[in-house]
Amino acid sequence: MALTLLTTDELYERNLANIEGEINQISPLNDKAFNRVIAAIEALNHKELQLYAAERALANLVLTATGIDLDILGAEYSVTRKPAEAAAMTIELPATNGTVIPVTVDYTGDSNGVRYLPDAASPPAAGGVAVQDVTAQTLGTAGNLNVTDTMSIGTQVPGAETQAEVTIILNTGADKETDDAYRQRILDKIQSVQGGGNAADYRKWSEEVAGVARAYPYSGRILGSGSPPERTIYIETETSIDLDGLAGAPILAEVRASITANQETSISRQPLGLTDDTLYVVSITRISIYVEIRGLTVDAAIEAQVKADVSTALITHFRALRPFIDGLDIVAERNDKITSLTIGDIVQDILGANGASAETVSFGLSPGNTIPEYSLAQGETTKLGSITYV
Numbered sequence: 238m239a240l241t242l243l244t245t246d247e248l249y250e251r252n253l254a255n256i257e258g259e260i261n262q263i264s265p266l267n268d269k270a271f272n273r274v275i276a277a278i279e280a281l282n283h284k285e286l287q288l289y290a291a292e293r294a295l296a297n298l299v300l301t302a303t304g305i306d307l308d309i310l311g312a313e314y315s316v317t318r319k320p321a322e323a324a325a326m327t328i329e330l331p332a333t334n335g336t337v338i339p340v341t342v343d344y345t346g347d348s349n350g351v352r353y354l355p356d357a358a359s360p361p362a363a364g365g366v367a368v369q370d371v372t373a374q375t376l377g378t379a380g381n382l383n384v385t386d387t388m389s390i391g392t393q394v395p396g397a398e399t400q401a402e403v404t405i406i407l408n409t410g411a412d413k414e415t416d417d418a419y420r421q422r423i424l425d426k427i428q429s430v431q432g433g434g435n436a437a438d439y440r441k442w443s444e445e446v447a448g449v450a451r452a453y454p455y456s457g458r459i460l461g462s463g464s465p466p467e468r469t470i471y472i473e474t475e476t477s478i479d480l481d482g483l484a485g486a487p488i489l490a491e492v493r494a495s496i497t498a499n500q501e502t503s504i505s506r507q508p509l510g511l512t513d514d515t516l517y518v519v520s521i522t523r524i525s526i527y528v529e530i531r532g533l534t535v536d537a538a539i540e541a542q543v544k545a546d547v548s549t550a551l552i553t554h555f556r557a558l559r560p561f562i563d564g565l566d567i568v569a570e571r572n573d574k575i576t577s578l579t580i581g582d583i584v585q586d587i588l589g590a591n592g593a594s595a596e597t598v599s600f601g602l603s604p605g606n607t608i609p610e611y612s613l614a615q616g617e618t619t620k621l622g623s624i625t626y627v
Contacts, residue, residue, distance in 0.1 A: 242287050248280035299423050303416050311419060314426045318419045322447045324373040324380035324410030325356075328388065328401040332362040336396035338369050344388040344401060346373075351380045353388060367397060370407060377412040378477045406487040411448035412477050418450060428567060434508035436565040439496060442506060443470055443518075446491045450475045450482060453560050453616050459517060466510070469517040470496070471560075471616030482618065484520035493518045525622030526555055526611075527604045528580060532596030533626050539591055546587045548624055554583050555619040575600065575619070576610040 243251070253276035257264055264272035296306035308318055330338060338359040345352055353371040360368065371388075373380025382388070386403045393399060422444055429437035436454045443452030453471040457464065472484040472492055479485070484492075497513060498505050507516070528551060535543050559566075561573040581598040588594055599607040604623065613619065 242291060243284075245280050245284045248283045248287075249276050252276035252279045252283070299420060299427065302420075307416055307419060307423070311423045314423055316419075316423045316426050319411070319414040319445070319447045321376035321413040322408060322411045323376050324378075324382065324406075325370065325408040326353075326382060326403050327368060327370050327405035327407060329366040329368055329404050330359075330362075330390065330397055330401040331365060332367040332394070332397035334362050334365065336362040336367055336394065338362075338367045338390075338394055338397060341392075342394065343391040344371055345391060346380070346382055347387045347389055347400070349379060349382065351375045352391075353380070362397070368404075369401075373410055376410070378410050378475075380410040381478070382406075406485070408491070409448055409478060409485065409487045411475065414447075418475070421451075429565065434506070434511070436562060438506075439468065439470055440565065442496045443472060443492045445500075446488065446495050448474050448478050448488055449484075449492060451559070452492070453521070453562060454565070455562065455615050459519060459615075467515040467517070468511075469519065469615070471519055471521045473521045473618065481523040481620065482521060483523065489518045489520065519616065521616045521618050523618045523620050524602065526575065526619050527601050527606075527622040528584075528624045529599045529601075529605075529607065529627060530584060530595050530624060531598075531627045533588075533593065534595070535588070535591065535593035539593075543587060543591050543593055544624070544626070546591075547584055548621070550583050550587055551580070551624065552621045554580075555621050558613060558619050560613045560615060560617060573613040574610060575612075577607075 253264065253273060256272045256276060260272075262272075264270050295301040296303075297310075299307070299310050302310055311318060328344070332338070338355065340355045340358045343352055343354050352374045354374055356370045356372060358369075382403050384403055384406065387400050388403070390397070390399050390401065422441075425437070425440065425444075429440075431437040431441060436456075439454035440452045443449055443454070449472055451473040453473070455469045455471070456467070457469060458467050459469050470492065472489060473482040474484045474488060476482060478488070493513070493516065494500065496506060496516065496518070530547075555575075558572055558575065561571045577599050580600055584595065584598050600611075601607045602611070604625065
């Protein structure tokens with residue numbers, strides 16, 4: 238049954254009518270008349286109750302719930318929100334052979350200002366460097382560094398220098414899972430049939446890893462070659478880790494481990510007979526789409542803003558396109574094809590709202606070249622390359 242929300246004025250009039258009906262008397266027009274004051278007070282209270290009821294109604298649905306309410310719904314389907322994780326890495330500090338870097342020191346990232354603590358004292362330095370594993374004290378992506386980035390030691394150690402270099406990324410820091418990302422995983426659980434190591438299982442196992450935004454599982458090797466025992470999982474990361482969602486080696490290794498075995502129980506997950514030799518975990522690719530708009534007619538005073546709005550709309554559109562996997566994704570939500578018509582509709586919505594127009598809209602995979610349509614390949618996503626006005 239639909240929940241109808243009345244305005245405060247409507248509630249006031251309803252309350253006043255109820256009071257007048259009960260006492261069989263018309264209230265005076267004076268704003269301070271008792272009946273009118275009571276009706277107004279009750280209307281304000283009822284409005285609050287209505288808004289609360291509406292908010293609670295939304296909290297009961299996965300599509301609209303947020304925060305702790307979404308956590309509760311996720312728990313019903315055994316889907317837990319991914320917490321924030323700290324970055325961890327191996328560093329090398331130039332030092333005299335035999336020097337030990339104690340566990341009591343700390344480091345600060347030279348590029349991000351984040352504090353790192355060692356997991357243990359380093360082994361005696363050899364080959365002119367002391368090797369130590371460190372963990373960021375700030376959870377999330379703020380602690381991420383790249384190989385060759387540097388950090389400075391907080392306390393001088395005799396026999397050692399003060400600046401260390403990152404050599405290995407042990408764990409990529411990830412922020413707490415957002416409501417939108419968490420909601421999608423809950424909907425995946427509700428809308429798919431999991432079990433037996435099917436495609437839905439591989440998506441679920443992959444997306445349990447912090448920092449993974451979406452997984453695209455396929456049978457066979459990369460780009461569809463190979464035989465059924467071979468599987469390829471394309472991984473897209475959160476934009477907080479990589480703007481284009483490209484997955485680095487550390488996250489790909491975490492995904493492989495998550496597919497191979499449950500990380501909490503160590504119980505093997507792959508169906509009997511399947512091994513890591515036939516499992517390929519790779520990053521998505523993101524191709525650029527180049528748009529050409531011919532014959533733009535627009536008021537010069539708003540031309541810059543209109544072009545900016547067109548760019549924003551196309552950036553959003555191309556970022557929303559996703560590869561479609563038969564038997565796993567919902568057909569009604571399929572969004573893996575680009576055509577001149579779909580792009581033209583987006584552009585026209587912006588132009589029409591501003592009294593502008595254009596003759597034609599076309600696109601291609603490189604500047605100056607146009608194609609009528611394009612369907613995303615396995616593990617392929619898109620972004621706006623550029624817009625050319627002719």
